[in-house]
Amino acid sequence: MAARAGVARKTVSNVINNYPHVSDDVRARVLAAIEELDYRPNHAARSLRSGRSRIIGLAVPELDVAYFSELARLVVEVAQKRGLTVMIMQTLGDRDRELAVVNGTSTQFVEGLIYSPVALGGADLEGRRDRTPIVLLGERSSQGLVDHVGIDNVAAARTATEHLIEIGRRRIAFIGSQRAATSEIAQLRTAGYRQALESAGLKVESRLIIPTAGYHRKDGLLAMRKLLKRAGGPPDAVFCATDLVAQGAIRALLEHGLRVPEDVAVAGFDDIDEGRYSTPTLTTISPDKRQIAETAVDRLLARAQSKTDLPVNDTVTGFTLVVRESTAGRTASG
Amino acid sequence: MAARAGVARKTVSNVINNYPHVSDDVRARVLAAIEELDYRPNHAARSLRSGRSRIIGLAVPELDVAYFSELARLVVEVAQKRGLTVMIMQTLGDRDRELAVVNGTSTQFVEGLIYSPVALGGADLEGRRDRTPIVLLGERSSQGLVDHVGIDNVAAARTATEHLIEIGRRRIAFIGSQRAATSEIAQLRTAGYRQALESAGLKVESRLIIPTAGYHRKDGLLAMRKLLKRAGGPPDAVFCATDLVAQGAIRALLEHGLRVPEDVAVAGFDDIDEGRYSTPTLTTISPDKRQIAETAVDRLLARAQSKTDLPVNDTVTGFTLVVRESTAGRTASG
DNA sequence: TTGTATGCGTTATCAT
DNA sequence: ATGATAACGCATACAA
Numbered sequence: 001m002a003a004r005a006g007v008a009r010k011t012v013s014n015v016i017n018n019y020p021h022v023s024d025d026v027r028a029r030v031l032a033a034i035e036e037l038d039y040r041p042n043h044a045a046r047s048l049r050s051g052r053s054r055i056i057g058l059a060v061p062e063l064d065v066a067y068f069s070e071l072a073r074l075v076v077e078v079a080q081k082r083g084l085t086v087m088i089m090q091t092l093g094d095r096d097r098e099l100a101v102v103n104g105t106s107t108q109f110v111e112g113l114i115y116s117p118v119a120l121g122g123a124d125l126e127g128r129r130d131r132t133p134i135v136l137l138g139e140r141s142s143q144g145l146v147d148h149v150g151i152d153n154v155a156a157a158r159t160a161t162e163h164l165i166e167i168g169r170r171r172i173a174f175i176g177s178q179r180a181a182t183s184e185i186a187q188l189r190t191a192g193y194r195q196a197l198e199s200a201g202l203k204v205e206s207r208l209i210i211p212t213a214g215y216h217r218k219d220g221l222l223a224m225r226k227l228l229k230r231a232g233g234p235p236d237a238v239f240c241a242t243d244l245v246a247q248g249a250i251r252a253l254l255e256h257g258l259r260v261p262e263d264v265a266v267a268g269f270d271d272i273d274e275g276r277y278s279t280p281t282l283t284t285i286s287p288d289k290r291q292i293a294e295t296a297v298d299r300l301l302a303r304a305q306s307k308t309d310l311p312v313n314d315t316v317t318g319f320t321l322v323v324r325e326s327t328a329g330r331t332a333s334g
Numbered sequence: 335m336a337a338r339a340g341v342a343r344k345t346v347s348n349v350i351n352n353y354p355h356v357s358d359d360v361r362a363r364v365l366a367a368i369e370e371l372d373y374r375p376n377h378a379a380r381s382l383r384s385g386r387s388r389i390i391g392l393a394v395p396e397l398d399v400a401y402f403s404e405l406a407r408l409v410v411e412v413a414q415k416r417g418l419t420v421m422i423m424q425t426l427g428d429r430d431r432e433l434a435v436v437n438g439t440s441t442q443f444v445e446g447l448i449y450s451p452v453a454l455g456g457a458d459l460e461g462r463r464d465r466t467p468i469v470l471l472g473e474r475s476s477q478g479l480v481d482h483v484g485i486d487n488v489a490a491a492r493t494a495t496e497h498l499i500e501i502g503r504r505r506i507a508f509i510g511s512q513r514a515a516t517s518e519i520a521q522l523r524t525a526g527y528r529q530a531l532e533s534a535g536l537k538v539e540s541r542l543i544i545p546t547a548g549y550h551r552k553d554g555l556l557a558m559r560k561l562l563k564r565a566g567g568p569p570d571a572v573f574c575a576t577d578l579v580a581q582g583a584i585r586a587l588l589e590h591g592l593r594v595p596e597d598v599a600v601a602g603f604d605d606i607d608e609g610r611y612s613t614p615t616l617t618t619i620s621p622d623k624r625q626i627a628e629t630a631v632d633r634l635l636a637r638a639q640s641k642t643d644l645p646v647n648d649t650v651t652g653f654t655l656v657v658r659e660s661t662a663g664r665t666a667s668g
Numbered sequence: 669t670t671g672t673a674t675g676c677g678t679t680a681t682c683a684t
Numbered sequence: 685a686t687g688a689t690a691a692c693g694c695a696t697a698c699a700a
Contacts, residue, residue: 048678049691073398217610277582279584360670
């Protein structure tokens with residue numbers, strides 16, 4: 001206990017939480033004592049008593065997927081500005097882990113959770129008993145149940161595909177439609193791709209739509225190899241569901257002796273830093289990650305602070321198309 | 335309190351902590367009640383009372399630097415197997431944030447901390463009052479003060495440089511010596527580079543050693559541009575302090591019309607996934623990240639569980655040289 | 669084997 | 685403006 005040397009007793013608490021009505025004299029003494037004794041409030045006790053922890057959770061599928069690590073960095077930065085600490089968790093897209101996160105089994109002490117779902121759908125969130133505020137990222141699987149922040153995936157995919165059409169490509173493939181029908185993101189991006197083709201009067205060929213198991217470089221590599229084996233010859237452009245998939249696809253194209261973008265133009269999705277330096281640099285859809293991070297943290301904060309139930313909010317954040325060498329310019333090497 | 339419907343009172347605690355002497359009958363009833371009421375032990379209360387939290391901290395400079403995100407992924411996986419949750423923090427290499435982490439100001443409730451230092455040196459750790467166990471990663475700045483896990487950076491850098499010599503290169507540059515003299519890693523890797531050159535009877539030319547501000551792609555790009563402007567013409571090989579630096583350097587070489595590896599061979603350090611798919615794929619030093627993660631977590635666990643003070647431990651983990659296209663094979667495109 | 673009382677360090681409530 | 689007291693929910697020691 002901090003009935004510290006100086007004098008005061010639990011006025012310490014007031015000082016620490018800078019309660020307004022404390023005389024400068026007392027405050028100074030307490031502060032001095034804190035410094036001297038290297039006193040540090042006990043987080044567990046404080047949290048137990050007050051019910052607040054100043055910690056928010058961030059649950060993502062994989063920490064080493066660049067999109068999520070870049071997002072995590074931003075969420076931590078934004079939270080820090082708001083005086084919050086972030087507890088980052090990794091679900092690996094595993095259903096049990098996601099349930100544990102959402103139901104607080106492994107999260108009881110966070111004041112709110114920013115969560116990027118993979119395995120869970122609306123039904124799972126409906127039965128939720130935990131009262132912790134949640135903000136969903138990416139998948140909009142649970143319409144109207146909890147807050148959501150993300151871009152318009154259909155519009156973004158359409159924009160990317162339209163760009164490929166504008167540069168004169170006609171045989172445009174899509175990689176990353178996802179085998180499991182559970183992925184809403186995959187469906188939305190596929191839809192945007194289809195819309196762009198149809199609007200341009202181009203035929204949607206199912207053999208040019210390649211599903212993947214995941215969204216890693218390897219998935220892109222394997223999918224592109226498969227595509228190149230199919231009858232009809234290679235496409236003249238490919239839109240990939242993520243930048244990582246695009247990098248893998250490019251690798252497969254080069255292995256096959258095809259040039260990017262001369263023979264095949266490639267566009268990705270996410271705008272990870274890698275694409276600004278790779279060979280060729282990667283054309284991509286750039287979601288406003290900072291806006292996503294800020295909106296998500298602020299939403300959580302609003303809910304945590306409000307006593308009344310706030311209406312469910314769905315914020316649609318911005319994106320831009322970033323054109324780089326993989327669809328347009330000359331490559332660095334030529 | 336959970337004097338739950340069923341019958342028992344605070345035997346609940348016994349059941350939850352699976353205290354051995356509980357009759358099956360009672361245990362079953364308690365378990366049922368827990369399920370029924372969706373009871374969840376309060377983390378704060380438990381932690382306050384027991385002094386343990388089952389949470390460890392991981393503090394890295396930047397979450398979106400691939401080496402750290404890959405390491406974070408592994409640490410989380412290993413910790414999960416040991417029944418621990420990981421609280422990941424980001425210091426941004428900022429001295430104040432690192433001090434806060436090390437002194438528990440923003441960490442009081444973790445049982446141990448795995449910490450990758452950037453701004454702090456031995457002196458800072460010496461004055462530490464916090465009793466939380468720490469395992470240092472990478473920098474060995476505080477010899478003998480706290481546990482440390484990491485590879486032999488000198489030997490690894492020497493191995494990489496020797497490889498460049500073996501494939502016939504003679505004018506070998508090093509990028510990433512770091513401006514600030516504080517970086518021990520930079521010094522060690524530079525030392526290994528020098529050793530290899532000297533052993534081979536090659537001259538160490540200071541104009542071939544380029545310092546960088548950080549270890550990002552951009553730093554590599556800028557450093558290589560600077561190197562290419564210097565008198566004496568381009569080197570025939572470059573060893574880079576990290577893979578990201580190497581990717582930036584390769585980009586600068588291609589911009590300059592030079593081929594990798596034909597004109598300039600490039601080797602990196604870290605073995606991040608990107609290097610397995612980039613064009614060209616990247617030769618690199620591959621530290622055993624899983625071993626690092628496992629050793630670090632286990633060390634923490636050992637200290638947290640032991641009542642007595644354990645002797646300070648410094649574990650040297652393994653590494654391998656992975657040869658890829660950037661120094662050897664044919665590139666995918668040719 | 670199970671129940672009872674006490675206290676972990678803090679904040680909230682209420683007096684003063 | 686400050687001080688005393690209770691309570692947060694659990695685990696521990698001990699009694700039953």
